[in-house]
Amino acid sequence: MSGIEPVLSDMGVGVASSAVWSTIQKAIANGKTDPEEVSKELANEIPEIDIEGAQVISQEAIRFIAENGPIRINNSHLDSESKIIMTSEKGGEFSLEDSTSENQTTAIVVEGDAAVRGSNGGEIVQDEDGIEFRV
Structure with a gap:
């Protein structure tokens, strides 16, 4: 396997x-x-992945790649000791809603009706150097 x-x-x-x-x-x-x-x-x-109410904890990197449809992360907590990467390929979209994404040095906190989204090549990288939004 x-x-x-x-x-x-x-x-x-x-x-x-x-x-x-x-x-x-x-x-x-x-x-x-x-x-x-x-x-x-x-x-x-x-074609669509909904991650609802999850607690994702990793000593290594956490990576979400939206290739052929949306990945929606809602009411969840992402916690990595290293880095968190959310990537969207052409035709894909990621959405972080009412969730927290944090590593040792940075945090993205999305509350209420707000959302952070990326599509068609958009990417968020959280690592020891900070948070980078790439388009």
């Missing part, structure tokens, strides 16, 4: 929900074992 872990990481999924697991099993049953093929299958089957 080690070949599947990069796919889950690239999709911004820290845990395998039943929908993700079901899609992976279906792809493998259909002979798709290459991580890139499985990633495409996931993108087609699960």
Whole structure:
């Protein structure tokens, strides 16, 4: 299963929900074992990812990559000892709503109806040097 872990990481999924697991099993049953093929299958089957009420803690980097649709992080807390990266590829969008994203030196706190969004190449990088918004 080690070949599947990069796919889950690239999709911004820290845990395998039943929908993700079901899609992976279906792809493998259909002979798709290459991580890139499985990633495409996931993108087609699960076009939108909602992360609701999660607490994501990592000693390493946390990375969300929105490639083929939106990743919405709501009412959640992201905490990394290293860095947090939220990236959107062409056709993708990330949204941080009513959530906190923090590392050892920086914090992004989004409250109420406010949101921080990136799309079509937008990126937020939080690391020891600060917070950088890239477009």
